[in-house]
Amino acid sequence: MIAVKKIDSVVIGAGAAGMAAAEVIAQAGCSVALVDREEQTGGILLQCIHNGFGLHHFGRELTGPEYADEFSERVRAFPVEIFLETTVVNIVPHPGFSRVITCSALHGVTVFEATTIVLAMGCRERNRGTIGIPGTRPSGVFTAGLAQRLLNIEGYIPGRRAVIIGSGDIGLIMARRLTWVGSEVAAVVEILPHPSGLTRNIVQCLQDFSIPLLLSHAVTQIYGKDRVEGVEVAPLENGVPVAEKARIVACDTVLLSVGLIPENELSCTAGVTISPNTGGPVVDHRLQTSAAGIFACGNVLHVHDLVDFVTEEAQRCGGHVVDYLRNKIPAAASVAVEAGANIKYVTPNQCAAGTAQHFYLRPLVIREKAKLAVMQGQTPVFSRNLSHVRPAEMISIDLDNKIMGGLELDRPLTFSIR
Amino acid sequence: MEYVCIVCPNGCRLTVEPTQEGVVVKGHKCPKGEAYGRDEFIDPRRVVTAAVRTSDASYPFAPVKSDRPVAKKDVDAVLRHLYRLTVDLPVRRGAMCCTDCCGTGASIVFTRTLPPSSGGGAP
Numbered sequence: 072m073i074a075v076k077k078i079d080s081v082v083i084g085a086g087a088a089g090m091a092a093a094e095v096i097a098q099a100g101c102s103v104a105l106v107d108r109e110e111q112t113g114g115i116l117l118q119c120i121h122n123g124f125g126l127h128h129f130g131r132e133l134t135g136p137e138y139a140d141e142f143s144e145r146v147r148a149f150p151v152e153i154f155l156e157t158t159v160v161n162i163v164p165h166p167g168f169s170r171v172i173t174c175s176a177l178h179g180v181t182v183f184e185a186t187t188i189v190l191a192m193g194c195r196e197r198n199r200g201t202i203g204i205p206g207t208r209p210s211g212v213f214t215a216g217l218a219q220r221l222l223n224i225e226g227y228i229p230g231r232r233a234v235i236i237g238s239g240d241i242g243l244i245m246a247r248r249l250t251w252v253g254s255e256v257a258a259v260v261e262i263l264p265h266p267s268g269l270t271r272n273i274v275q276c277l278q279d280f281s282i283p284l285l286l287s288h289a290v291t292q293i294y295g296k297d298r299v300e301g302v303e304v305a306p307l308e309n310g311v312p313v314a315e316k317a318r319i320v321a322c323d324t325v326l327l328s329v330g331l332i333p334e335n336e337l338s339c340t341a342g343v344t345i346s347p348n349t350g351g352p353v354v355d356h357r358l359q360t361s362a363a364g365i366f367a368c369g370n371v372l373h374v375h376d377l378v379d380f381v382t383e384e385a386q387r388c389g390g391h392v393v394d395y396l397r398n399k400i401p402a403a404a405s406v407a408v409e410a411g412a413n414i415k416y417v418t419p420n421q422c423a424a425g426t427a428q429h430f431y432l433r434p435l436v437i438r439e440k441a442k443l444a445v446m447q448g449q450t451p452v453f454s455r456n457l458s459h460v461r462p463a464e465m466i467s468i469d470l471d472n473k474i475m476g477g478l479e480l481d482r483p484l485t486f487s488i489r
Numbered sequence: 490m491e492y493v494c495i496v497c498p499n500g501c502r503l504t505v506e507p508t509q510e511g512v513v514v515k516g517h518k519c520p521k522g523e524a525y526g527r528d529e530f531i532d533p534r535r536v537v538t539a540a541v542r543t544s545d546a547s548y549p550f551a552p553v554k555s556d557r558p559v560a561k562k563d564v565d566a567v568l569r570h571l572y573r574l575t576v577d578l579p580v581r582r583g584a585m586c587c588t589d590c591c592g593t594g595a596s597i598v599f600t601r602t603l604p605p606s607s608g609g610g611a612p
């Protein structure tokens with residue numbers, strides 16, 4: 072017989088997002104299961120042994136494992152049922168509840184009948200297939216996050232001389248980490264004219280070690296039979312690699328740091344609508360997806376650069392789940408939210424007139440001194456001057472009850488940067 | 490001299506000039522940035538993070554950090570020392586791994602709680 076457990080909420084993923092949401096739900100006295108396929112709670116934080124976490128939330132600088140440990144202890148102080156080494160394989164929505172099917176080597180198959188679900192599965196890395204670099208298929212090509220896990224958890228040094236493709240933060244952090252274990256980083260190659268990672272990481276991870284950052288350059292070939300032997304790097308002119316100016320850089324390892332994608336295979340099995348802009352579920356002002364009772368927070372919803380924002384969002388999400396369970400969901404008139412000029416996306420995708428709302432937005436441009444404008448058609452709703460904007464830094468803003476109360480119903484709320 | 494403050498993700502651009510009244514920092518948005526700019530000019534320092542070997546197969550490495558920034562020139566010595574260590578589990582987050590490491594004045598502390606030897610289970 073397959074065990075069936077009736078429960079108020081199942082939280083899928085015990086990273087920063089899942090732990091914070093589960094804590095809030097349990098604190099309100101609702102029954103909650105926290106499920107993760109790994110052996111420990113903490114998610115991606117456990118492999119991020121560098122510091123730079125928690126400045127907003129704790130007001131001091133923590134490493135990833137410290138941040139994870141603090142939340143693991145907090146969530147264990149509440150009656151949250153934690154299921155580790157347990158993978159959620161399917162979600163089947165029914166009217167009023169969903170079946171969550173899980174599998175574990177220890178307990179076999181367990182089915183939850185859950186009134187609500189919190190999707191908190193995090194994200195995965197883009198890999199060589201996603202960016203399509205030609206050449207041979209030797210060993211020695213890793214995503215930066217995989218290399219981080221191998222090195223920081225298992226102590227396996229991925230190689231002695233690396234080229235890093237992409238200047239995302241994980242790649243930058245790995246450049247320093249590899250240097251600190253005695254490996255050499257020959258170059259970081261970035262296709263864009265500007266770095267994708269935070270400036271502080273360019274300084275402390277590359278400049279500190281004189282690692283060259285090749286902007287507007289592309290890796291056009293990977294060479295090597297069994298193991299990587301080198302890559303061909305070419306400068307870009309008008310967006311096209313210039314073959315005559317290409318050169319070969321010897322290396323035994325290639326790390327890819329070319330972006331993250333929300334992990335939504337499971338969300339799709341539940342029939343949740345995915346936004347082409349964020350790669351995560353489309354959500355309303357309560358972070359509820361297109362499927363009733365299924366909520367989302369953290370990197371599964373949109374890729375965050377700071378864990379502090381993940382925690383905030385997940386705590387709010389937990390609160391919405393509790394309201395839903397208590398039938399305290401006022402039927403609010405909803406207003407569509409849209410990304411305007413120079414904005415990649417805004418979450419949530421809907422807001423409610425008259426209800427204070429928190430928004431996260433991802434800019435598309437690099438600007439010093441910019442203005443964030445929120446409009447309904449030609450009517451200004453809110454604006455704020457920003458000292459700078461960067462695609463690497465998410466913008467977080469709160470609009471209060473008063474501003475939200477002034478919204479008209481049938482016109483979208485548009486966010487743009489000028 | 491120009492620096493980018495690395496204390497928080499704002500990454501303020503700092504200009505640091507030696508004057509008769511001492512080192513003057515400009516461009517910081519908060520006092521932490523001022524202190525960073527002065528240190529960066531006089532004696533640049535970094536927090537060191539690493540993983541040290543354990544004697545346990547299920548958690549072969551334990552993450553650590555320096556409890557304060559270490560002079561840049563001493564970072565290599567600290568790392569070399571840490572790579573030579575093997576620690577026994579359990580370890581507790583915040584517990585001392587190495588006091589006054591290599592005479593730098595900084596101590597190395599564990600950043601994760603790991604359970605006593607093998608057998609799995611959550612920490």
Ligand SMILES: Cc1cc2nc3c(=O)[nH]c(=O)nc-3n(C[C@H](O)[C@H](O)[C@H](O)COP(=O)(O)OP(=O)(O)OC[C@H]3O[C@@H](n4cnc5c(N)ncnc54)[C@H](O)[C@@H]3O)c2cc1C
Nearest residue numbers: 084086087088107108114115158159192193369370377378
């Ligand atoms: C490599 C890296 C470096 C970073 N560096 C910094 C930094 O320096 N400073 C900072 O503030 N932020 C940093 N961040 C951002 C921040 O740490 C993350 O955004 C945050 O920790 C993500 O939390 P999460 O809970 O959304 O996802 P995760 O931590 O990824 O958690 C998702 C969990 O879901 C589980 N899961 C997925 N699918 C299933 C399934 N089907 N069944 C069961 N379990 C499942 C996974 O095992 C995982 O444990 C970094 C992020 C990454 C990826």
Ligand code: SF4
Nearest residue numbers: 494497500501518522
């Ligand atoms: S000066 Fe202050 S606000 Fe600016 S980067 Fe440094 S710590 Fe952050």
